Amino acid sequence: MGIINRLLLLVYALCVSVSVLFLAGVFLHLIPEGMWQNELRYAVARPESLAVLAVVFLLGIHLMVAALSSGGKKDRREASGELVLSESGQGQVKVAVTAIRELSERSALAVTGVRDAKAKVEKQKEGSPISIALQLVLIQGASAPEVSGQAAQAVRGELAAALKLPDVPVNVLVSDISNAPVEQKRVV
Amino acid sequence: MENNNKEKVLPTKKETRLGSIRIADEVVSIIAGLAATELDGIAGMSAGLVGGIAEILGRKNFAKGVKVEVGEKEAAVDLYIIVKYGVRIPDVALAAQENVKQAIETMTGLSVVEVNVHVQGVGFPEEEEKEEEVRVR
Numbered sequence: 001m002g003i004i005n006r007l008l009l010l011v012y013a014l015c016v017s018v019s020v021l022f023l024a025g026v027f028l029h030l031i032p033e034g035m036w037q038n039e040l041r042y043a044v045a046r047p048e049s050l051a052v053l054a055v056v057f058l059l060g061i062h063l064m065v066a067a068l069s070s071g072g073k074k075d076r077r078e079a080s081g082e083l084v085l086s087e088s089g090q091g092q093v094k095v096a097v098t099a100i101r102e103l104s105e106r107s108a109l110a111v112t113g114v115r116d117a118k119a120k121v122e123k124q125k126e127g128s129p130i131s132i133a134l135q136l137v138l139i140q141g142a143s144a145p146e147v148s149g150q151a152a153q154a155v156r157g158e159l160a161a162a163l164k165l166p167d168v169p170v171n172v173l174v175s176d177i178s179n180a181p182v183e184q185k186r187v188v
Numbered sequence: 189m190e191n192n193n194k195e196k197v198l199p200t201k202k203e204t205r206l207g208s209i210r211i212a213d214e215v216v217s218i219i220a221g222l223a224a225t226e227l228d229g230i231a232g233m234s235a236g237l238v239g240g241i242a243e244i245l246g247r248k249n250f251a252k253g254v255k256v257e258v259g260e261k262e263a264a265v266d267l268y269i270i271v272k273y274g275v276r277i278p279d280v281a282l283a284a285q286e287n288v289k290q291a292i293e294t295m296t297g298l299s300v301v302e303v304n305v306h307v308q309g310v311g312f313p314e315e316e317e318k319e320e321e322v323r324v325r
Contacts, residue, residue, distance in 0.1 A: 082306060085277065085278055085281070086278055086281075089302075090282070090285040090286070090289070090302065090303055091264075091265075091285055091302035091303045091304040091305065092302075092304045092305070093277075093278060093281040093282075093285075093304075093305045093307070094304070094305065094306045094307065095277060095306075095307040096306070096307060096308045096309065098308075098309065099271075099307055099308065099309050099310050102309065102310050103273075103310055106273070106310075106312065161276065162274075162275070162276060162277050162310075163277050163278070164276065164277075164278050
């Protein structure tokens, strides 16, 4: 859910919470009967009340649609499910795309200079069955060409060793540089 | 011949005179699961939602991560595994296929037509250490 929808959800949740609190006050007789009946008569008499109700209703519909939708445009090239590694008389060997993604991110994170790494596994039509789109956040002071080259090499090496998939194309995007301290274990 | 409990009748010489021998599908699953987890490169079996909830409730599930199709004389197996970090996945998968096939054929007499291996994830060393810490006080 994007940030705008989250803000709308916050507003909607506040409206619902206030309404529920008001109703609770009425049921528990905390709000005097005369008072809430006057307020209700005033609200019903105003045409703006209808507009507010319509806005809240439409907001609810919008948030329902956002919650049920698939979450934005999905890259058609992005692989999902499982990749068939081999097929023989004994049966098939398949690897989940999430496992490939974890391996790629792990091997990129092990490279000095990489603060964070996110990998996406993409289907290929020619050559290697997959390619990796690697998004890196580097530590301040790291050389972007050098570190991204090392990260790509590390990912390629890991996939060749673990999956016997040689020369998997790795496309690197350095998206950010961070100067936040990297947490390190001081004691074992 | 199969009854409602999905059990299988083994063709044996003593079948008609002394009764019948039946093996439940779940037994085949357990044999496959144990044969797979005893391999060094396999960190564990992938449970799925129901299996995971059963484990949280304290119920051991030796058939976790295994689906079997059992016929009169043959069986087909699907294994859902998590491998250890650093192993060669095709080699581990081949070893799993061979070990599971041998175990089922030896213990049940069924002929295993295929063992499909689905690698669902990779188990990393620090995740295993964290699990061990929880168990030891």
